[in-house]
Amino acid sequence: MTTVQPPRCAVLHTPAWPITAAILYEPETFGTKQPLAVFHAQRVLSCSPLAWREGVRPGQRRRQAQGACPHLVIVPYNADRDARMYEPVVQSIGALVPLIDVESPGSLLLATRGPSRYVGGDDALAVRLLALAREGLSHASHGLDVDEVMTAGGGLGIGIADGRVAATLAARSSSRRGEPVVIQPGMQATAEFLAPYAVKVLTAVAGCPPDLVDLLERLGLRQLGDIARLSVTDLVGRFGAIGETLHRLASGTDDTPPSTIPPPPDLTMARVFDDPLSQLDMLVFAAKALTDELGGYFHERGQVCTRVQVEAESEHGESSQRVWYRAEGMRSSTLLDRVRWQLDGWINGAEPPTAGVTLLRVTPIDIRSDAGTQVGFWGGRSEADDNATRAITRVIGLLGPQSVTVASWRGGRDPREVYEMMCYADIGSADSGGVGQQLVLRPDDDAAEWPGSLPAPAPAVVHHQPLLVEVVDVHGRAVAVNGRGLMSATPETLVQRGHSYRIVAWAGPWPVDERWWDHRARRAARFQLVVEQPNGQCAYLAEVAAGKWWLTAEYA
Amino acid sequence: MSTVLRSSIPNSLSGPLSEMTLSEMTLARERLLPVHQALAPLFGLSSADPAPLALTRGHTVACVGSAAMSCALAVLVAPTQAGSWAGVVGLPSCGVQAAADLGVALERTVFVADPTGASSAPGQQTDAAAVLSALVDGVDVLLLAQHVVNSLSTSLLRHLQTRVQSRGGVLVVVGAAKSLTSSLSADVRLTATTQQWQGVGLGYGHLQRRQVLLQLDGRRRARPTEHQVWLPDHHGQLSPVATMTATMPTTTVENTGVVIPLRRVG
Numbered sequence: 076m077t078t079v080q081p082p083r084c085a086v087l088h089t090p091a092w093p094i095t096a097a098i099l100y101e102p103e104t105f106g107t108k109q110p111l112a113v114f115h116a117q118r119v120l121s122c123s124p125l126a127w128r129e130g131v132r133p134g135q136r137r138r139q140a141q142g143a144c145p146h147l148v149i150v151p152y153n154a155d156r157d158a159r160m161y162e163p164v165v166q167s168i169g170a171l172v173p174l175i176d177v178e179s180p181g182s183l184l185l186a187t188r189g190p191s192r193y194v195g196g197d198d199a200l201a202v203r204l205l206a207l208a209r210e211g212l213s214h215a216s217h218g219l220d221v222d223e224v225m226t227a228g229g230g231l232g233i234g235i236a237d238g239r240v241a242a243t244l245a246a247r248s249s250s251r252r253g254e255p256v257v258i259q260p261g262m263q264a265t266a267e268f269l270a271p272y273a274v275k276v277l278t279a280v281a282g283c284p285p286d287l288v289d290l291l292e293r294l295g296l297r298q299l300g301d302i303a304r305l306s307v308t309d310l311v312g313r314f315g316a317i318g319e320t321l322h323r324l325a326s327g328t329d330d331t332p333p334s335t336i337p338p339p340p341d342l343t344m345a346r347v348f349d350d351p352l353s354q355l356d357m358l359v360f361a362a363k364a365l366t367d368e369l370g371g372y373f374h375e376r377g378q379v380c381t382r383v384q385v386e387a388e389s390e391h392g393e394s395s396q397r398v399w400y401r402a403e404g405m406r407s408s409t410l411l412d413r414v415r416w417q418l419d420g421w422i423n424g425a426e427p428p429t430a431g432v433t434l435l436r437v438t439p440i441d442i443r444s445d446a447g448t449q450v451g452f453w454g455g456r457s458e459a460d461d462n463a464t465r466a467i468t469r470v471i472g473l474l475g476p477q478s479v480t481v482a483s484w485r486g487g488r489d490p491r492e493v494y495e496m497m498c499y500a501d502i503g504s505a506d507s508g509g510v511g512q513q514l515v516l517r518p519d520d521d522a523a524e525w526p527g528s529l530p531a532p533a534p535a536v537v538h539h540q541p542l543l544v545e546v547v548d549v550h551g552r553a554v555a556v557n558g559r560g561l562m563s564a565t566p567e568t569l570v571q572r573g574h575s576y577r578i579v580a581w582a583g584p585w586p587v588d589e590r591w592w593d594h595r596a597r598r599a600a601r602f603q604l605v606v607e608q609p610n611g612q613c614a615y616l617a618e619v620a621a622g623k624w625w626l627t628a629e630y631a
Numbered sequence: 632m633s634t635v636l637r638s639s640i641p642n643s644l645s646g647p648l649s650e651m652t653l654s655e656m657t658l659a660r661e662r663l664l665p666v667h668q669a670l671a672p673l674f675g676l677s678s679a680d681p682a683p684l685a686l687t688r689g690h691t692v693a694c695v696g697s698a699a700m701s702c703a704l705a706v707l708v709a710p711t712q713a714g715s716w717a718g719v720v721g722l723p724s725c726g727v728q729a730a731a732d733l734g735v736a737l738e739r740t741v742f743v744a745d746p747t748g749a750s751s752a753p754g755q756q757t758d759a760a761a762v763l764s765a766l767v768d769g770v771d772v773l774l775l776a777q778h779v780v781n782s783l784s785t786s787l788l789r790h791l792q793t794r795v796q797s798r799g800g801v802l803v804v805v806g807a808a809k810s811l812t813s814s815l816s817a818d819v820r821l822t823a824t825t826q827q828w829q830g831v832g833l834g835y836g837h838l839q840r841r842q843v844l845l846q847l848d849g850r851r852r853a854r855p856t857e858h859q860v861w862l863p864d865h866h867g868q869l870s871p872v873a874t875m876t877a878t879m880p881t882t883t884v885e886n887t888g889v890v891i892p893l894r895r896v897g
Contacts, residue, residue, distance in 0.1 A: 423758070424758065425758070459714055459715055459716055459771065460716070460739075462716075462768065462769045462770075463716035463739070463741075463769045463770055464769075465768075465769060466765050466766055466768050466769020466770060467741055467769060469765040469769075470743060470762050470765050470766060473746075473758060473761055473762050473765065474743070474744060474746060474758075474762060477744070478743060478744035478746075479741055479742070479743050479744075480741070480742045480743075480744075481737070481738075481740070481741055481742065482727040482730075482731075482737045482740070482742065484731075490726060490728055493727070493728045494727035494728055494731070494737075496727075496742060499741060529837070530837055531732055531863070531865065531866050531867040532729065532732060532838065532839075532840070532841075532863035532864070532865075532866070532867035533726055533728035533729040533732055533863075533867055534726050534728075534729060535698075535700040535701040535704060535725075535726040535729040535730075535863075536700050536724050536725070536726055537724055537725070537726045537727075537728075538724055539723060539724065565833070565834065580828065580831045580832055580833060581831065581833065581834060582831045582832070582834065582835060582836050582837050582838070583834075603831055603837055603838050605828050605831055605838075608697075610696075610697045610824075611697045611824055611825040611826070612697075612825050612826075612827055612828055613697065613825070614828050614831075614838055614841070628726065630828070630838060630841065631697070631698060631699065631700040631701060
């Protein structure tokens with residue numbers, strides 16, 4: 076176990092990054108010549124060297140810090156700002172080293188094996204990294220003096236050593252000394268470097284619990300060397316499993332590699348046509364090459380694409396962009412279907428491009444590993460579901476994603492509001508015997524009944540554009556409803572488009588006063604009216620709002 | 632599955648050989664779609680069967696009358712519950728809540744915008760044809776608004792009906808007019824006439840149920856049949872009218888039975 080060589084790492088460390096970030100972010104407010112401190116939860120999170128000299132220490136309460144340094148400038152804590160301002164540094168170093176582990180804003184870790192051989196040794200790498208970091212900072216500093224900013228933030232340290240702990244400690248000492256610290260490779264050198272450090276550093280560097288560190292100190296193990304000298308067996312016997320971890324950390328054999336993830340490959344497939352294509356067949360043929368290549372890529376890796384963006388652009392700049400989703404995943408032929416549907420809908424649709432297509436681009440958005448689809452033995456997904464899904468996707472291709480909707484329960488007082496029409500394209504295809512679990516069906520319990528909603532039955536025809544009508548009393552005067560929900564007279568006749576119909580029965584008014592707290596306020600009184608029409612009785616849901624009568628629904 | 636459903640034959644099998652195998656394999660009951668229990672007497676079937684098979688695949692059903700919309704939604708109930716998909720074309724005013732109350736499986740119902748409307752570009756007609764044929768291929772029951780049918784050309788309608796017949800779906804056309812003026816020839820016609828509304832008086836109560844006279848006729852029916860139903864009933868569903876009530880003369884609205892007063896809210 077002890078023979079495992081820990082990976083050689085480089086750590087770039089800025090002790091008081093929140094201070095640096097604040098100065099870079101608001102140079103007018105926070106100057107480099109002021110003592111600054113970032114507070115979080117009423118305690119000093121980090122402070123500038125100037126403030127340090129005055130006696131401000133991380134962990135102090137605000138009162139203590141201001142007592143030590145009355146002219147201390149307080150910087151509000153903002154994790155987003157810290158991360159955003161660190162990004163130029165990460166990007167600048169990313170130009171040299173693609174795999175970077177950003178531990179926190181202000182501290183990043185990278186494996187040096189490759190980069191170090193590339194630039195010619197650890198020392199050269201340290202110098203190069205420092206230069207890159209400065210370059211990144213100067214991009215963000217908007218004319219500020221980089222050295223000044225760095226000094227105000229406690230300097231910039233670079234440490235290269237075997238293992239994460241040693242490299243981090245080297246970087247910390249480097250930021251104090253102002254020059255890169257490179258520890259010679261080999262376990263002996265690493266252990267010697269670590270030995271004099273206080274046990275306390277393990278809390279900051281390796282996240283050891285403070286009470287454990289406290290216990291170690293009380294046991295007389297004040298330096299890392301003390302722990303490293305003990306045998307692993309004794310440590311495990313006394314502290315349990317964490318004893319072994321302690322020994323590894325203290326002796327510098329921690330072999331946890333930098334947790335970097337490779338950047339996602341750029342899978343955008345594009346084809347530019349020198350001769351613009353206006354025929355669908357030729358375009359689809361060209362698209363086949365793209366989707367085949369993508370499909371081959373996914374096939375090799377055992378992946379499928381669940382969401383893809385297809386873009387086409389004509390010579391005159393018109394474009395068609397759409398995102399396609401398929402829960403079961405897409406490979407070459409299913410991808411090609413989507414491209415064909417979209418191009419077909421665009422070229423033969425209502426607004427065809429006025430010139431030939433010059434650009435075709437297919438961008439996979441969501442990719443997942445291909446876990447296969449288990450077809451249910453009974454129930455589950457049926458042939459009818461497959462057929463319907465295919466047909467609906469085709470219709471979406473022809474009419475556009477807005478034109479195919481499904482109803483999802485939302486609840487409400489008005490028949491117009493109870494169900495929400497959602498684009499089928501947005502909620503994806505059928506998963507099992509229907510539009511899937513993404514669709515909200517009406518709950519069975521009483522929660523479905525909103526207070527103030529109309530009792531069953533519901534109207535079969537709902538006018539999304541209410542029809543303006545007149546309702547008059549026996550003298551021909553319009554019936555009004557006052558603020559207290561009282562009617563001026565009994566409704567007698569409904570006048571719709573010049574025709575008068577006798578009201579044979581009515582009920583109401585049922586007032587609604589919704590959303591009075593915002594601009595969508597609605598105040599109305601609802602009625603149910605049954606009128607005598609030539610072809611029999613007709614029942615309507617009417618609404619009086621601002622003195623006007625509207626037919627909002629019909630019980631057809 | 633021991634038998635092959637008519638609708639599950641893939642598109643590519645369209646040669647003469649497959650047609651032959653198909654006709655041999657297709658059983659009579661597979662040519663039928665279920666209808667709601669309360670509609671069974673109209674088709675001369677017993678209403679004891681929970682899902683009587685009565686709707687012949689390939690037919691065009693015209694729903695007319697003052698309760699046409701509810702009637703068309705009632706036709707959707709049994710097929711969608713049995714696993715078929717339904718498409719509703721050109722009916723943005725369709726009352727989704729009423730459909731859900733009736734029992735339409737909304738998870739298998741898609742609402743499609745009017746493919747003929749919006750713009751009157753010359754290329755639009757072919758677009759509508761493509762959209763409707765695609766839908767016919769995929770769903771078992773296609774609900775079309777009358778105005779969609781009216782704006783299609785005669786040849787296109789005939790093509791559509793042929794396609795419905797070959798795919799084994801059912802076309803339902805909703806129109807308020809008593810007779811379909813277009814060239815679409817309906818195989819069966821379902822006329823729903825509102826007899827009376829119950830539950831609401833002069834200033835009290837609320838709409839509770841509606842008695843509807845359903846009449847079924849058309850060129851595929853030997854003789855017209857009729858049946859009284861509650862469409863909708865107290866719960867917004869479709870239920871048969873008990874024989875005694877059906878024969879009772881019901882002329883006045885005041886004859887309402889139970890009146891539940893509404894509490895004032897909001």
